[in-house]
Amino acid sequence: MAGDDGLGRDFGRLWGAYATSSLGTWLALDSLPLIAVLALDASAAQLSWMAAASGAAGALLAVPLGPWVEFQRKRPLMIRADLVRFLVLMSVPAAHVLGLLSYVQLLAVAMVVAVSDIVFVGASGAHLKSLVPDGHLTRANSRFETVTWVSTAIGPPAGGALIGVLGPVVTVVLNAVSYALSALGIRAIATPEPAPPARPARPARPARPAGAAGGSRLAEVAAGWRAIAADRDLRLLFANSVLVNALIMATAPLLLHLMLNDLGFTPLEYGLGFGVPCLGGIVGARLSRPLVRRFGERRILLGFGAARAVWLVGLVFVGPGTGGLLVVMAVEMAMITCVGVFNPVLVTYRLRRPPKEALARVLTAWTISSRAAIAAATALWGVLAGVVGGRAAIAVAGVLLIGTTALLPR
Template identity: 35%
Template sequence: MSASGQPATMPAPTSLWRDGPFLRLWGGQSLSQFGDRISELALPLIAVTLLHASTAEVAAVTALVWAPNLLAILLGAWVDQQRRKRRLMVLADLVRALALATLPVAYLFGAVTLGHLYAVAVVTGAAGVLFNTSYAPFFARLVPRRSYIDANSKLGASRSISHVAGPAIGGALVQLLTAPIAVLADAVTFLLSAFLIGRIRVAEEPAAAPDGSTEPPMLTRARQGLRLVVSHPILRASLACCTTVNFFSFVAYGLTVLFASRVLELSAGAIGLAFGVGATGGLLGAVLAPRISQRLGVGPTIATGVVLYAAPIAVIAAAGGPFWVRVGALAAAEFVSGFGIMLFDINLNSLQTSVIPDDMRSRVSGAFSTVNYGIRPLGALAGGLLGTVAGMRPSLLIAAAGGTLSVLWLLTSPIVRIRSLDAAEPGRGPTPGPAGR
């Protein structure tokens, strides 16, 4: 069997456009992405407009969504021992749909509380971790190895489109239906995703214990996943780079809107317009990522992407002058940053999928989530502290410098020398591939 779970003699499909199982996965993920944009807007608005929550209470909603990732390393160790990853993904979608649906029901009875909102945040966040740790091995068995970049490009394009159109759709639904009722649209997208994924048929095999021995305890399996990440040159460098750039990007994340409003003196409409125009950079990056990686090589494209993602924060920090220059600087920075993150994510995700052994995928995904996502709230807190002490403009420049320098983790690793996914084998270090075209 190949790494994708298909017989080694079976040729990869010439186009994913004719691959029914992948199209169902892509459709389900696309619907979920649009639903997520609605909830990202609606949940904080429920706290602000309906429950009159304080700034700290509103921030806690976002923090609680991310909090379950701190236990992802343990959940990933458990998921690796479960045979039916598809069923776990369907279960995760159904749990998220049910949790979100409780909000409009409670609203109709006048029973929404802050505690209820917090509970929904935790449950949907935990179900998201279950979905993501199950997704890694499922994707590898569904998509042929040579199609990893193409598949991630299509999934990334859907995510980018959702960021372009999703906020507008979410805003219209909130305006028309109220925030609690608008959340129901997100619940429906999870139901549709569960239906589509449930119809996918793919060979799934359990991770067997070596020599038929008894499976080690969950904590031991979690340590094995973390040990593989730390010992593997590609996984170690990619985690270090991702964690560093995420820390500094979240330093900037909490300051950007505040800086644009108070320092650049842009209206909410102007900021939204700049972000909407900027989000098209992500769509363009997702579409062009396969071609660019073919020309530059996978590793160089990853390194280029992380620089393009982080460096434009400095453009925002340096913005000034006439109104059109301030809006243009914000839009241009968001455009280049969105383009860069697609080059980075699509190629790095594909490379990681290529080198992780089948029986370790969920454990590695869990270890990554615990470290990589766990650093984000710390970055946001650091940004708030730094902005208070040093000011927002210097803080954004620090975030740009720190995020850009995360590329050093790649330049001192084998990743930058990898030209194609064939240059790395599961469970082994890479060998330099042929020069890119």
């Protein structure tokens, strides 16, 4: 069990909850875009706009949540975020059965899930740091990274097969149920949660003219970004991480449309193309800790941070049939193996660097920035694909991704 090696029984419960929701999430990989294509005949542009709108709305609505999350107990927030995602996702099969499903509903569901994700991530990082001793954080994050890649390897092919047999909404139901089970697992954690930091008292200040902005409120909202900006290495890793995620994710709707619509791949083949390579993520996550012990955090962050950026451009060469599927698998396998090594080191580094009292706001600011950048890049690449074609747009993203290595701390 995950909690039997010094991490504690309650870590095992948290790990089990995460594993359940992670498997549900990856079973439902791109489920809303797939439903949009298969049930509503959406175009490539509509898929890009769905990803962009949900990311932008989620980031915008989540901006004031950083300070709020910081000063709340984290475990109840995580449970509520899980339950909100369960309820909103279950609205999709209900509408489908009643013949009421629409593109607008899928957009709304994607936006609510995005906001809930941001709340959960902002709360869960601070909660983990209070549950696991500092010396065990890298091991704990490697466990989470491993289960992510196991779920990613199993989920998409299984989800694609289920969609082929039972229709496009079945994986949405399973994803919703996984969030409900995650909430039950988190609720079972017995270790008392430390009290959240007290909100600083606002100093008295002169009355402002009507309509003037509240300085202390803005300062609270911006505290996460200020903490990142104050640390040179954290600032560079933040910029690199946000840009890398944005460029990779901007190509996802284009590749989905290219594979399913233009090249004739089935949902099962699409799932295999992204599931099988995630075995590399499992290997990478397993190697992460011993590599850090041998070479140190900084060398791993630099070396594997650069290595993860060079592969995306290879997706330009995907074609039809088995050969094209093998190209996708090879590119994704190489990139994901590097990400599997890099991510646990980045996550642990990010938990240790900020002041403790600003940690939840840093995590929320990081997530909001990443979601907003993904939304903007996805919208931009949807327009670019309309002008130059999906394959050329993927090539541009691949070249720019290589350039992000300049932002890694030396």
